[in-house]
Amino acid sequence: MKPPRRPRWSVVIPAHNCAHYLTWTLQSVMGQLGCRSDAEIIVVDDGSTDRPHEVVDRFGGGRVTIVRSDTPRGAVPNFNHCLAQASGELIHLLHGDDLVLPGFYDAMDRAFETPGLAAAFCRTQHVDSHSNPMAVTRRYVHGGGVWGGALMALAASNRISTPSMVVHADTYAAVGTFDETLPHAADWHMWARVAAHGPVYFVDQVLAQYRVHEASDSSSRIRTGANMAERYSALEHVLKLVPRNVRPRLRRSAAALGCYYALRMTRRQLRAGNLGTAAVQAGWAARSLRRAVLAA
Template identity: 35%
Template sequence: MPISNLVRIPSTPPVILPLPSDTKPIQWSVMIPVYNGLAYLAQTLLSVLSQDFGPDLMQIEVVDDCSTEGDVAEIVEMVGKGRVGYYKQPVNVGNIRNFETCINRSRGEYIHILHGDDYVKPGFYNAITQLFIDFPEAGAACTDWRAVNDHGNFIWSNEPVGDERGILKNWHQRIAIRQYLEPPAKVVKRSVYEDLGSFYLVSCAEDWLMWNRIAAKYPVAYHPEVLAKYRNHEQNITSASFKNRKNFLDIYKTMLYNIAHLPEHLRAASEKASRKNFSFYFANLAHQQWHANHDKEEALIVAKDALTFQVNTYSVKQYLKLLFKIAIGYKSKTG
């Protein structure tokens, strides 16, 4: 069945078939899913092309989910100069199905799904290649990462993914509790996708869910250097999904899935820790959204979602503080 005829968010993992016997496999597939946000695409492409291993080793392809802003093909041709492939969906299929298309169109042993607004630093592909050589048992590999804004400026400091180079310790439990890893920092073997299937169930926390599915069955190797940049901006899916509660509902669903798939003796403590983490996150997010948008409804929705994760001293205090800010009309961005 054509992917355009399928439900946008599948309820079971879509099957990823092995490559046809007449397809020559290569080492790398850098698959770049795009839907609008084209102001960032040139930087994304250049960050890959500057590390290009050549067409015999590396596939580079943009997969366009029928963008409505600008001309994706023109940017690919202008920047890629014939080196970068381009595929356009026949209709808009949504981010989950577009990722599935990326995987199905890949020919590489290692698949990097690099979103069209993110980018990598020099040395990323060499570092990941060496990880897979040194730790062949790993089903996936990653580097550290940082979040940046529209202009590529650092936004916040995130906790390092691991302590040292090598196989991540206690990774299944750690990644079940919270999202340590954004997509540009991670590469997955095609054989793992063939084993587990593609993304499914949610569209906002789909990467976190996938990282847990991988961690439950495969070791993950880690390089402790910041070589990936995750773009946080108003047009991305995460930033657009607070008021309609899509972000909350998907995170909540993913949290429950992750905990349920841990060994039983780890579940209770891990769920408590995960609820606390997201309660703090949403409590702080409510204030950030209030200062950014001055939208009372949105801010209160997010603050109440924090309490749904867990009622604790911090989340209650932040909720009351938000009510006071709204009551007095306090809108300072630094408040």
């Protein structure tokens, strides 16, 4: 008997109490992969109380599997649970409140025609809780192509939004799982490990959307400053992936970028009227500036 054919695509969707957004997420995936026999779509529910299985039943068209946990594991452990469910060649980890735009999977298929790729990603539009557009991520290779400077850029700061990233299953098998000791920076650490493993392709199109809203894990960490504290903790893990002689320069770059990021968060929180959070982020901007000066 022949072994079952391996799917080309595994779209694994970690979800926790985001059933309203999950509707849009599933629709965005089903519109592109719903009719493809070489794709598996799996929602991995992390102990939600808002009945995500009803969304899957309604919008999954019989093509979406749901794996449920009664007790929440937490965001990063659930990412690893997602990877354990995937059997496809190309693995797309898509948050249950994010989505992909038309053409995402076709563009990624074309990118992976390049031999030996570890991963591919595209530009991302950030949107608010009502899907109003915010920022768009930068262009790294004009017109698209292998990003030669990926590891060095990622060693200083995370440049990749999770919904935009597709990783080859062989790459995940080689680099291992997400680091569960880094709740806010596990994705950054993972993308740097992926870039250290092999070539990363940049698709020069805006084909994914990342949602920024108050209920997200990222938002709660911004309120306490844990996002910045963990940024510097994760940095030391990431710098182990690059030669020793470039680490001082990358520490300076990371501190300067940390200052910029914290100031941007400060401005955003001031506009939203969140004065306490703005003060926390302003404090981290000052600490980051001091790090950059001392590292110079």
